[in-house]
Amino acid sequence: MAKKISILVVDDEESVRDSLYSWFIEDGYRVECAENAKKALTILESDQFDIVLADIKMPGMDGLEMLRRIKAHKHDSIVIVMTAFATVDTAVKALKDGAFDYVTKPFDPDDLTHLIRNATKQISLAEENETLKQKVVTLENVEDLIGNSDAMKNVLREVESVAQTNSSVIITGESGTGKELVARAIHANSPRKFFPFVSVHCGALTESLLESELFGHEKGAFTGAMYNRKGRFEMADSGSIFLDEIATISTKMQVELLRVLESKTFIRVGGNKEISSDFRVICATNKDLKNMVEKGLFREDLFYRLNVVNIHIPPLRNRIEDIPLLVDYFIRKYCTSMNKPPIPIDQAAMNRLQEFNFPGNIRELENMIERAIVVGDGKKIRLKDLPLEKTILTTSAESLDDFEKTFILQILTKYNWNISRTAKALKVDRVTLYHKIKKYDLKPADQQ
Amino acid sequence: MNLQNITLVSFGYFEKDLLEKTAEAVRQEFHGIVNVREGHIDLSEFYDPARRQYNGNGLLKQVDALSFPDTIKTLGLFNVDLFIPILTFIFGQAFLGGRTGIASLYRFSNERYGMTGNELLMLDRFKKEVIHELGHTFGLIHCHNPTCVMRSSTYVEDIDQKEQQFCLHCRGNLETLTGGFLAE
Ligand SMILES: Nc1ncnc2c1ncn2[C@@H]1O[C@H](COP(=O)(O)OP(=O)(O)OP(=O)(O)O)[C@@H](O)[C@H]1O
Ligand SMILES: [Mg+2]
Ligand SMILES: [Zn+2]
Ligand SMILES: [Zn+2]
Numbered sequence: 001m002a003k004k005i006s007i008l009v010v011d012d013e014e015s016v017r018d019s020l021y022s023w024f025i026e027d028g029y030r031v032e033c034a035e036n037a038k039k040a041l042t043i044l045e046s047d048q049f050d051i052v053l054a055d056i057k058m059p060g061m062d063g064l065e066m067l068r069r070i071k072a073h074k075h076d077s078i079v080i081v082m083t084a085f086a087t088v089d090t091a092v093k094a095l096k097d098g099a100f101d102y103v104t105k106p107f108d109p110d111d112l113t114h115l116i117r118n119a120t121k122q123i124s125l126a127e128e129n130e131t132l133k134q135k136v137v138t139l140e141n142v143e144d145l146i147g148n149s150d151a152m153k154n155v156l157r158e159v160e161s162v163a164q165t166n167s168s169v170i171i172t173g174e175s176g177t178g179k180e181l182v183a184r185a186i187h188a189n190s191p192r193k194f195f196p197f198v199s200v201h202c203g204a205l206t207e208s209l210l211e212s213e214l215f216g217h218e219k220g221a222f223t224g225a226m227y228n229r230k231g232r233f234e235m236a237d238s239g240s241i242f243l244d245e246i247a248t249i250s251t252k253m254q255v256e257l258l259r260v261l262e263s264k265t266f267i268r269v270g271g272n273k274e275i276s277s278d279f280r281v282i283c284a285t286n287k288d289l290k291n292m293v294e295k296g297l298f299r300e301d302l303f304y305r306l307n308v309v310n311i312h313i314p315p316l317r318n319r320i321e322d323i324p325l326l327v328d329y330f331i332r333k334y335c336t337s338m339n340k341p342p343i344p345i346d347q348a349a350m351n352r353l354q355e356f357n358f359p360g361n362i363r364e365l366e367n368m369i370e371r372a373i374v375v376g377d378g379k380k381i382r383l384k385d386l387p388l389e390k391t392i393l394t395t396s397a398e399s400l401d402d403f404e405k406t407f408i409l410q411i412l413t414k415y416n417w418n419i420s421r422t423a424k425a426l427k428v429d430r431v432t433l434y435h436k437i438k439k440y441d442l443k444p445a446d447q448q
Numbered sequence: 449m450n451l452q453n454i455t456l457v458s459f460g461y462f463e464k465d466l467l468e469k470t471a472e473a474v475r476q477e478f479h480g481i482v483n484v485r486e487g488h489i490d491l492s493e494f495y496d497p498a499r500r501q502y503n504g505n506g507l508l509k510q511v512d513a514l515s516f517p518d519t520i521k522t523l524g525l526f527n528v529d530l531f532i533p534i535l536t537f538i539f540g541q542a543f544l545g546g547r548t549g550i551a552s553l554y555r556f557s558n559e560r561y562g563m564t565g566n567e568l569l570m571l572d573r574f575k576k577e578v579i580h581e582l583g584h585t586f587g588l589i590h591c592h593n594p595t596c597v598m599r600s601s602t603y604v605e606d607i608d609q610k611e612q613q614f615c616l617h618c619r620g621n622l623e624t625l626t627g628g629f630l631a632e
Contacts, residue, residue, distance in 0.1 A: 013533070015505060015532075015533045015534075016533055016534050018505070019505065019532045019533060019534045019535070020534055022541065022543075022544065023534075023535075025544055025589070026542075026544055026584055026589055026590055026600070027589065027590045027600060028589040028590055105533075105534060106531070106533065106534050106535050106536050107534065107535055107536065108535070108536050108537075108602070109535050109536070109537070109538065109602035109603075110602040110603055112534075112535065112602075113600065113602055144616075184594060188592075196606070197594050198609070199609065212563075217561075217562065219562070220562075226560050226561070226562075227555075227560060227561055229561045229562070229563075229605075230603060230605065232605075235603075235605065235606070332616075333616060336616060336619055336620075337613060337614075337619065339479045417469075418612075419568065419572060420611045420612065420613075430572075430608075434566060434568055434569060437568065438566075
């Protein structure tokens with residue numbers, strides 16, 4: 001966001017003003033408060049605010065009267081009114097008088113966020129229309145999508161053009177090529193950027209879990225469910241949903257998914273109310289979906305529904321000119337997170353990296369650099385710090401399960417039981433890793 | 449004398465292991481000395497019988513009034529359901545650029561949502577929330593990077609989508625805000 005959005009909070013209750021003040025400040029807005037309508041109007045005479053959030057019931061002039069005065073003065077002001085006692089009557093009145101929205105206190109944190117994002121979106125769209133009409137669209141928020149090769153530039157161009165639309169996108173490419181990163185870039189450059197990007201790792205979930213995950217459930221749907229749980233489709237309202245490893249979902253889920261994509265409505269598990277959500281779908285797979293359709297493993301109708309646009313990311317070995325840039329970037333990234341200045345890399349080491357074929361693509365390169373910074377002498381990355389020879393795992397394991405157990409434990413130990421990093425290194429998502437830890441009853445060494 | 453310490457103060461019962469792991473995660477992110485202590489506050493004073501929750505504003509002020517030797521930031525850890533008047537619940541909150549924050553474990557267990565329990569997942573969520581609130585005490589505001597720990601999260605699944613680390617951008621800001629104060 002170019003300019004800081006400003007919010008004026010008007011409420012006679014101090015604790016409400018304070019709470020909203022800290023909440024908005026933490027969100028990066030400029031905020032001021034007034035304890036009554038008169039003060040608010042005085043403030044508005046000398047200062048402009050993008051959003052006014054006003055209580056209805058206040059001593060002296062009430063919120064509705066203030067709303068009318070603000071609107072009379074500046075027609076396109078965004079005023080949101082709040083009340084502790086909602087009645088249909090006042091709601092209708094407020095909306096008729098031009099309130100942007102009408103909300104009941106106390107709010108769910110999520111609803112408050114949504115409310116302000118909605119307003120923010122309206123403001124920035126209006127501004128974009130006004131001032132940026134002839135400006136060429138350039139990608140924002142892609143500073144962590146590194147690459148200068150023609151192949152990568154092509155991908156970026158595709159991201160740029162598809163971001164402006166609402167079309168479904170399938171991103172294809174080998175494991176570790178950056179499919180998820182590209183999906184995020186599409187979202188971050190779309191008009192949906194103010195709303196959530198929600199990802200679902202389809203491969204990690206069993207069919208029944210996937211259902212509750214995607215559609216949510218009502219409290220009481222299971223014993224012990226004290227709170228409702230939002231499903232991913234609901235969370236992605238006004239934003240984007242990223243379905244990773246789409247090729248892994250069961251035939252039954254394929255049918256369900258198709259239905260939701262067509263109707264944009266669903267019912268929470270254990271619920272009976274139809275919920276609608278406006279989401280954009282982005283999927284990723286490292287499988288040949290077309291081929292799966294031909295073999296009858298993936299529904300053709302769903303395939304066409306999803307595959308409106310296809311962005312393919314070529315493997316790293318086909319764009320080795322990106323390797324130096326990536327290496328630089330990862331050195332900076334990991335040195336910074338380990339709180340030390342970036343270190344250089346030996347030419348010999350760099351040459352060998354460019355010869356390596358990287359079956360695990362960028363993720364593999366990233367892990368290598370991170371490891372090299374840890375195992376090296378701290379001054380320079382040298383050839384010997386890079387595991388470019390095939391490592392042979394030594395273990396006394398006899399069964400495949402034993403082997404997996406030992407291996408996972410080894411990597412967990414290496415990353416100090418940091419789940420995110422271990423999952424990344426193992427190229428599985430965290431949920432899968434949690435399942436494996438449970439399955440093998442793995443514990444850190446100091447707890448065994 | 450060392451003024452770099454971060455103190456985590458637990459109020460109510462917590463597994464020792466969970467506290468230690470949380471402290472370790474904080475240590476890793478802030479590169480500083482992290483102490484864990486037990487604190488005692490009469491929680492009943494902050495209980496709202498109508499909402500059956502505890503007032504987060506009151507608790508934050510109460511923790512802020514405590515002082516611990518050599519400590520620049522204090523984070524109160526609770527295991528009760530927190531609210532503030534305007535919101536139905538909060539996971540935690542902090543004084544932006546101040547000395548104090550609070551976080552609660554209460555809503556982080558899967559069981560509350562009728563899901564199979566998962567201690568590691570709960571711990572992960574807690575670590576992220578604690579680091580997040582501490583980030584606020586150092587003056588960091590919310591970040592739009594979807595995996596950054598400073599991203600705002602309003603429900604647990606949202607927390608699951610981010611990592612327990614600061615993104616490069618926030619880490620840079622943190623360093624500027626602290627003037628390299630936390631560097632080893
Ligand atoms: N162009 C890039 N610039 C910088 N980092 C990248 C790039 N592409 C990928 N990465 C990094 O490599 C890792 C793997 O990327 P990502 O998870 O997006 O791959 P993926 O294609 O989704 O892999 P998989 O198929 O295994 O899920 C991530 O840590 C990501 O940040
Ligand atoms: Mg992926
Ligand atoms: Zn926050
Ligand atoms: Zn950040």
